Amino acid sequence: MKTFRHLPAIALTAITFSLSCTTPAIAQDVDFGPLQPLIGTWKSVTPGVDIAPGRTGSAVGEGGKAIEPYYEVRTFEAAADAVNASDQSLVAIYYKQEVFRQRDDAKFHDQRGYLIYDKKNQMVYNSFCVPRAVCVVAEGTAGVKMTLTAPQRGIAESSYMSKNATSQAYSMTLDIAADTLSYTQTTQLNIYGKEFTHTEAATLEKVR
Template identity: 25%
Template structure:
């Protein structure tokens, strides 16, 4: 059982505003990434179907986040995928990667525009070679929530993401979701995998830019004033 503090309201003092300097094992994910050798194995009426896909992932640092005494540093991400043989979107996903320095906890939140969200938790590999997070349907703290139709027709019982850092600075992943497809006796192992290469560096989070004197509060958060007096910062 996790031992939480009795004081659930007081937030940490002297929080470092520079998220990029405090991401721990998530540091190597910050930036913009592309992968051109993705493979998806998904269920169809006539049996499993394999599709190749192209992927772009943007991961940008967010300001430090606190739940009372609990402190997270993290990345906001957007995944956009197109199948190699189509021009339309194959998969779109947004969420956060979060790191709790005090405990070593790693979390990934995800939401897809087909009516499904999840909160997965895990840890970094002891040798720093990668990350592993998992969510299970019905879990008390980390789980999966889907529309009524998906629960009825393509129930997701578990989600696991195994992410490995590569020697060239890139990273690879294998995503496995176990689906109970209506009318099928055995669960279906839905797998996605790809290797990503960095195409752009991350930008500092708003609080870091303000602390460094590189932006005003309005500029750092992308606001503009009437008349253009406080445009977006560099």
Template identity: 35%
Template sequence: MSEVTEINYGPLKEFIGVWKGDKGMDIAPESDGTEENPYYETITFEEGGDLTNGEEQVLAVLHYRRIVKRKSNDGIFHDETGYWMWDAKENVIMHSLNIPRAVSLLAGVKLTDANYKNGKLSIDISAGIENNDWGIVQSPFMKEKALTKNYRQVIEIENGKMTYAETTMLDIYGREFEHTDKNELILQS
């Protein structure tokens, strides 16, 4: 990794810092139905410098940690970490996501000018078990009992405000379940 001060993070520059939001809504599966959980969270994105793969691909990297708490009891009920990476040459964004349920994924998307409009950055990134480029890895137990089939995340950032909506398609309790989360966060100064 080289000197952090020299790094061009491109679109990821907008992510750097500590974000907080308390308008979260989680829709999660239960064996006999659906759980709706209002939540608040903190997501911290830190500069990770850059690196070179195969002596040709240069990635600018952010590391993040996301801690989500239930409004009803202030307990942590989602803990996520990973990296956001930007390949400037190809203008490809990648998001590696790990949760302690023994599920990890690598989502990716190629950006175009359409991702930047009037100062707003919009990213629509996904991964899936049948996607050869952007995949999902999960334990044998999860594959059998609570399979994550697809993941899609839409993030918009404008003037220190981030909104996101994410959908995790599960196969659980003998049915397909659309596990969704959305929130609005403000960049803390």
């Protein structure tokens, strides 16, 4: 039975890392704040919707609205802690996201990153990369429902992407419950010589 299923360079000086074991016992000993319920595996149970710029020669035309229902699998696990500039203490959860087209089960998006919690300042960061030579750092106030945003300075991309499909801004809203995770995200693009708002939205359920 089928289940439905985008960093500036950072100087490494004054940043220290210590690897934490990713066992459940260690995860329970670390305060991940609102991120704690995420640890585990999540899958779509109804299709998400991706609205992306159409490719040259596609049915919707170059830069048209290509609507693609999808399903996904996300896995979250306890990762590492870090201290920035001797002052900012962080804990991180690593995640892997794999997204598949509903119509043919082909994977069309792969994302690896960290959700990072700053307890003292009550901030969460989403630091991730996708294999289009694009990486993002978005941030926002911690909570079970939160909006994380990245201006253009928070987005790193290849020279090709800067010239041909640049990401100008990114935002993501997360709504975390014990067994459900809903999100919407928006990337402001300039592609094919014009502006395009790329959106995705989905709800997942925790399976383990």
